[in-house]
Amino acid sequence: MASADPPPQFPRINKATADDVPRIESMITAAFTKYIERIGKPPAPMLADYDKLIQTHEVYVLQDTDESTNGSESTVRGSIVLESDDESNTLELSSLVVDPAAQGRGYGRLLIEFAEQRARMQGRVALTLYTNVKMFENLGLYGKLGFVEVGRRVQDGYERAFFKKEISSTTTA
Numbered sequence: 001m002a003s004a005d006p007p008p009q010f011p012r013i014n015k016a017t018a019d020d021v022p023r024i025e026s027m028i029t030a031a032f033t034k035y036i037e038r039i040g041k042p043p044a045p046m047l048a049d050y051d052k053l054i055q056t057h058e059v060y061v062l063q064d065t066d067e068s069t070n071g072s073e074s075t076v077r078g079s080i081v082l083e084s085d086d087e088s089n090t091l092e093l094s095s096l097v098v099d100p101a102a103q104g105r106g107y108g109r110l111l112i113e114f115a116e117q118r119a120r121m122q123g124r125v126a127l128t129l130y131t132n133v134k135m136f137e138n139l140g141l142y143g144k145l146g147f148v149e150v151g152r153r154v155q156d157g158y159e160r161a162f163f164k165k166e167i168s169s170t171t172t173a
Contacts, residue, residue: 011064021050023076027099058082077102080111091119093129130160
């Protein structure tokens, strides 16, 4: 008698596919539109080509159960884009989004912890990221997650704050 496959565990993080792009773009629009007036133009994640990013970067989606189906189906709740920087031996967190309707559930923290695991697995010395200085909510959040601000400068026409988190080479049990 063959055993049934165990039910999938949620939340889970999987490599994104082209089928995930519309959902990623929808979350990006929902999460970043509020910053357009503050910044004076659409934030960089709103202008990104996610079909191309899936081919050139590590793009992942976080899925969790869909309450409307009593947990029988899943839905994408967040996404993260990672890019290796071989010159500095770091992993850059290029973009992070959590659906505004699902914020406050720890999904952002799970995605950052996932990025740290990827950095560790690749033997990287640090995880880096940047955010627009006018997205001031993020500045404090990244500090609480162990990132240290290492500089500010204008890049690609945006005022950005750059952060770094050293990655230990050992994993914790």
